[in-house]
Amino acid sequence: MKKLIVSPAPHLHGEKTTRNLMRDVIIALSPSLLVSVYYFGFSAVKLALVGAVTAVLVEFVIQRYIIKGKITINDYSAALTGLLLALNLPPNSPWWIVFIGSVVAIGIAKMTFGGIGQNLFNPALVGRVFLLVSFPAIMTDWTIPASWFREGIDANTGATALSIVKEGLAKGIPMDQIFSENNFSYTQMLFSKIGGSVGEVSAFALILGFVYLLIRKVIKPHIPVAIIATVMVFSGIFWLIDPGHYTDPLFNVLTGGILIGSVFMATDYVTSPMSTRGMVFYGVGIGIITMLIRNFGAYPEGISFAILIMNACVPLINTYFKPKRFGREVNNG
């Protein structure tokens, strides 16, 4: 008689695996990567490659020689972390910066907690913040490197719009003047702002990635939408009170790392809440902290810190924000 397979129900499995979820996120990042290659040329390619390869190697070495356990580099999650880190660095960063960042991201932020699924903080962001506080000069040097496709802008110090505004306001220059002197325009921000990290260049490319993730049902829209809505409401209130000192909501969303942070960083599975209500709370928290840092802090941009701070709250959020239970919250009377 044939030996049959016997197992508990269900007997079918969906097609989603950890591996293809991670691959989908990498695919969603590719429009931004392509745009940055167009603007920054070899520099962007170099950062992305060094980041991804280092991350995978570090994970392999730790799993193979230190833990001597199962090797999980095939699930693309390490590669994704390295790539995300690279996309969050200034385009002119030297290769060793992303190398150190990747080692910290995988070695300290991920593997010490027990590998995939166990880490408390988003590894790519830990890597980035580590670099930001250790190498502040390099991490805020927004010089634009030479590109194959664009010439003649090599000398530009493409400071980010946020830091220009912050410095301008500190000097007492009125907001209108800052805007007109620097030719800020929303179309430019949407498609090709130059100042900023590798992955922030085009808001449009990031939105494209977001739409792809939603269509493939990799992420739920709650976290990014909550962050963006909070940022808009928060900055809107200040802008309405004093438009001379605070930037308008649209400017706040389109500049800096709000889009890449909310779509790719805050939605990291491991470090975000499990229930829908928790996700909304988490997103609102990130939005508020980001705006507090932007408006009142020393740094021009605060989403990285905001996400890390909220990461620390996720276990608490998971305890207090439970999913809507069936048959426990509805009154049938």
Add this chain to the structure above:
Amino acid sequence: MTTTIIFTIVCLSLLGLGLALILYFTAQKFKVEEDPRIDDVEAILPGANCGGCGFAGCRAFAEGCVKAESLDNMYCPVGGNDVMKNVAGYLGRTIAEKAPQVAVVKCNGNCDSRPKTSNYDGYQSCAVMSTLYSGDTGCRYGCLGQGDCELSCKFDALKMDPRTGLPEIDADKCTACGACIKACPKILIEFRNKGPKGKRIFVSCMNKDKGGIARKSCSVACIGCTKCQKVCAYDAITISSNLAYIDYNKCKLCRKCVVECPTNAIWEVNFPVRVPKKEVLTAEEQ
């Protein structure tokens, strides 16, 4: 500069003193009066917190010993008679000595003698598997081989043998705490007296099917043939629902039943190897 340092030291010292006082008074206020003997008894106990005594842990057992009127029903399987004697001596009571026991596995159907009839593909757990179906071999009484007992053993005394798919018990490490007995859904593990020099004889099978059915699913199953019962001079063997059982209190370790058993279902442990070899050597004999 110096003033700052002195100021800091003074401030912190005062703060520390204040907090220490608060702690002291709270500790005094909420102090719970406990029999000091509980601490002492706990110190005598091995501290494995295995729960083998039937209490929640060593402290609970110590409390039980102090409060109980007699120690007759109290036994720490890990510490054994020595520890119990110490406890009894400390409390000024007497205690009867118990024969040391050890866990034995009553299934010996390995991959060859008890071939698989289906492939289990679920969570690696005997508990899950046994609620799903009768098992992946023809014998529905036999070991499921998923290792719940191995997980339950806190003393590293029980290991699944990948060659046979059955658990192997290390008699030296086994403390007879009973965790594996609770973990096995097929109730295949039993405590038996360790026996003189570790010698013991037992029926390593729990199959209650009729002989023919049992034999068909496993070549080393007890078929309830009563041959062992007939050969036993000490009336130690009983047979109920096609299964033999050796009473370890009556068994005199004469080994006649071992020779008699047609299916090698009766195991002898720690005996010198006899001259006429049996075909199936148990792992412990090897």
Add this chain to the structure above:
Amino acid sequence: MSRTFSIGGIHPSDNKISVNAAIENFPLMEMAYISLSQHLGAPAEPVVAKGDKVKTGQLIAKANGFISANVHSSVSGTVASIEPLPDLAGNPVQHIVIKVEGDDWLENINRSSEIEREIKMSGPEILAKIAECGVVGLGGAAFPTHIKLSPPPGKKAEYLIINGAECEPYLTSDYRLMLEQPEEILIGAKIMMKALNVNKCFLGIEDNKPKAIKKMKGLCSKSYPQIKVVSLLKKYPQGGEKQLIDAIVKRQVPSMGLPIDTGVVVQNVGTALAVYEAVQKNKPLFEGIVTVTGKCMTEQRNFRMRVGTTFESMIFAVGGFPKDAEKLISGGPMMGKAVSRIDASSVKSTSALLLLTEKETKRGEEGNCIRCAKCVEACPMGLEPFLLNRLSRAGKTEELEANFVQDCIECGSCIYTCPANIPLLDTIRLSKAQVLKMLRTRPKK
């Protein structure tokens, strides 16, 4: 606009490859192996002995206790033995084995195909008849129907819902019934409405069965105005009792409660037909529609099959065991039971025999939980399977209870959706049993 339940759910591809196979009679077997535990509750007590001659439809075992059901012979012949035989899980269950000799039905069974529309019996008479004919719920759990149709004192039914959702992939037996015997089903529903004394009935059908919806709607608007056909979104587990009530009447069965707490009784379309046949035709429940399907098979069929047919003979009736088939499932792929022995036989509630290949069914290697929350999103009961799994492995029974593990309906959506192949439901199901044990031993307040 199709209705659906409010929380969770998944969308497995429906694979209804046997939709166009009309119901055909399964050839009569040589030996019938009729189980005495075909229903929830105590096994039935045999009333025949070895050597007795029995006719098709004759009572061979009587209900034993309150929750139990009569068992009737599905064939005519001689009782060969009454002995424990392994069921599909290999556990011994009392069976009556009958050697088949011809097909001689009891005379009082009305075998004409003419539809009996007039309901002559009163409510209590209907209930007695249903109990006598051994009708059980054919949706899966096989709960005796007459008990489900008698609400406990103090509770009153307002609606009857007939479940034609058939949300499990592959299954088509209910669909074929709705196409081929629609009016019988509706009369069955009317009989149950009379027994329950309700005047509103819904028939829920998933919208991947437009033909059935159209046919039923046409019939209802013409001659059964009390029955309303509701189109449901194709989403698993739409046919779960609690989900169906939520989708159709927007009421949620309270935790640890029964559907009757919301004033609803749910019955399957197969049960409705069995009720019709019992009450109008005096035919006990001894045959049912079984889909024999699987992508690895050359043909997929829908059979009207007598109870007590072995799985082996079903496979041989559709061309033998396919080479690459590795798993046999009695029922649907999401909640059905894996068959460990093909010599086991069908019972009243067997709705399908599904053959899957290793590629389709083999579980992947388990990885770390990546906290993607897909299981939380999929759970139709609003539970947190990832958390329950973790607590279960740590053996924290009290915390499992506090996280409502006992609300789990075991639909399997969590395992289906888990990207790390974690056997969530395996551990949860185990914990459910442990929590239930704990609740039973706990003194009542």
